[in-house]
Amino acid sequence: MKKLAGFFIGLITMVAIFAVICLVAIVYDTSDKINVRPYFFRLSQSISTPRSFAQVGPRRIRDWLIQKYVTEYFYIIPNAQNIADRMEHNGKSMVYMMSGDKVFKDWVKNVAPDMKDLAENGARRTVKVFDEILTSETNDYLRVDYELKTWYKPNDMTETPTTERGTMYLKLADTNFQVASDFMAVRNWLLRRGDPAAIFSFQVQDVVKD
Amino acid sequence: MDYPEDFNTSAFPAGRRVALSRTVGIWIAVSLFLIVFGCIAIPWLIKNRTIDPFVIYVDAPVGEWRLVGRSDIKRSLTYYDAVQRSVVGIFAENWFAVNSDMDINDANWAQCNRTQVCDTRIPTSSAGAQECGIYCLAGEELYQNFKTKVLPIHQAIADLGETWSLNAKTLMVMPVGSATPAGGVWKVRGHVSGRTEAFDVIAYVTVARNLEKYPQTFGFYVSDFKAYRE
Numbered sequence: 211m212k213k214l215a216g217f218f219i220g221l222i223t224m225v226a227i228f229a230v231i232c233l234v235a236i237v238y239d240t241s242d243k244i245n246v247r248p249y250f251f252r253l254s255q256s257i258s259t260p261r262s263f264a265q266v267g268p269r270r271i272r273d274w275l276i277q278k279y280v281t282e283y284f285y286i287i288p289n290a291q292n293i294a295d296r297m298e299h300n301g302k303s304m305v306y307m308m309s310g311d312k313v314f315k316d317w318v319k320n321v322a323p324d325m326k327d328l329a330e331n332g333a334r335r336t337v338k339v340f341d342e343i344l345t346s347e348t349n350d351y352l353r354v355d356y357e358l359k360t361w362y363k364p365n366d367m368t369e370t371p372t373t374e375r376g377t378m379y380l381k382l383a384d385t386n387f388q389v390a391s392d393f394m395a396v397r398n399w400l401l402r403r404g405d406p407a408a409i410f411s412f413q414v415q416d417v418v419k420d
Numbered sequence: 421m422d423y424p425e426d427f428n429t430s431a432f433p434a435g436r437r438v439a440l441s442r443t444v445g446i447w448i449a450v451s452l453f454l455i456v457f458g459c460i461a462i463p464w465l466i467k468n469r470t471i472d473p474f475v476i477y478v479d480a481p482v483g484e485w486r487l488v489g490r491s492d493i494k495r496s497l498t499y500y501d502a503v504q505r506s507v508v509g510i511f512a513e514n515w516f517a518v519n520s521d522m523d524i525n526d527a528n529w530a531q532c533n534r535t536q537v538c539d540t541r542i543p544t545s546s547a548g549a550q551e552c553g554i555y556c557l558a559g560e561e562l563y564q565n566f567k568t569k570v571l572p573i574h575q576a577i578a579d580l581g582e583t584w585s586l587n588a589k590t591l592m593v594m595p596v597g598s599a600t601p602a603g604g605v606w607k608v609r610g611h612v613s614g615r616t617e618a619f620d621v622i623a624y625v626t627v628a629r630n631l632e633k634y635p636q637t638f639g640f641y642v643s644d645f646k647a648y649r650e
Contacts, residue, residue: 251475251478278480278485281482281483287596336482338481364646365645366573371648406485
């Protein structure tokens with residue numbers, strides 16, 4: 211009888227220790243989940259104090275994200291693997307992350323192959339959005355004017371880059387551009403050195419080029 | 421008392437109840453402590469707000485977004501990262517070195533016996549003042565490309581009395597993707613100044629590894645170098 215009582219007391223003690231461990235784990239987990247994580251931006255044009263998402267405003271965020279998208283869409287570095295990575299359906303490709311399915315397939319089929327050829331031949335291209343990004347009065351498309359500068363001859367310091375200007379019309383899926391609501395996922399993405407532009411709800415549903 | 425027949429007869433008949441009530445009392449006290457601790461800790465943690473900012477650098481004109489200032493991202497510099505940066509920086513300096521002294525230029529641009537000359541010293545930049553500055557850090561194909569396509573231009577520049585020097589203080593070496601023990605791709609920015617002209621350059625440099633041929637740099641060498649004038 212005494213042995214049985216001793217056994218039960220031991221059992222109860224083990225259960226109690228387990229309960230305490232669970233409680234501590236819950237408290238620890240709770241403390242991690244409730245952090246508030248504001249997002250600040252530092253402007254490159256001038257020295258400025260960091261600003262919150264609300265201070266920057268959705269319009270400016272939209273313009274930055276569009277500039278990012280157009281850059282990802284057209285830029286070339288003299289490394290064919292870079293284009294190959296951008297053609298993959300994964301987090302390495304910001305075109306994939308920021309495009310709808312139809313737009314990405316179209317980019318992979320019609321835009322990326324030429325860029326890959328240029329990259330293999332040593333070309334470099336930079337992208338700049340100029341003029342204001344305007345919303346069309348008749349439809350949901352945004353007008354984006356861009357400038358491409360392409361260097362075709364590597365190691366030739368006399369080469370002047372070829373400049374092309376074009377216009378593209380973008381249809382966006384969402385106009386709020388909020389940060390994704392799963393803070394832990396966002397945090398992990400950023401800490402794994404994921405591209406910060408990917409944390410916003412931004413997706414291009416259609417691209418029409420002039 | 422029926423000693424010695426009833427051997428288990430307790431000396432203090434109330435002892436068992438006293439011991440039991442003490443045990444129960446201790447457990448109730450422990451439970452009470454846990455409840456009080458939980459009641460204080462959980463609401464406190466729920467109301468507790470830790471500011472955990474992510475500062476994002478946005479270079480809007482070139483579409484570059486970068487996370488800055490996080491202390492919890494692993495930033496320890498690995499040996500292959502550090503050595504590759506060094507190789508890339510020194511190579512870029514040697515590539516853009518055109519001196520007014522042709523002997524220094526010829527030494528920098530020369531092709532040497534890789535095992536006899538390159539293996540016996542640590543490469544440094546010092547504006548191409550070293551023998552075989554380019555060859556010792558370049559892959560064979562890249563060196564031949566330099567010799568046939570770039571060297572005639574550099575020689576013409578030197579013949580005109582012009583000089584080029586990549587200012588080490590302006591040199592920025594950044595990875596494109598991530599460096600691995602087998603090599604990586606790097607972006608180099610810098611400012612070249614000369615006697616009559618000055619310009620900014622950007623170069624994309626591919627680093628590969630061959631331990632047998634390039635022991636002086638732990639095997640790292642430049643397999644591709646493509647530079648553009650900005």
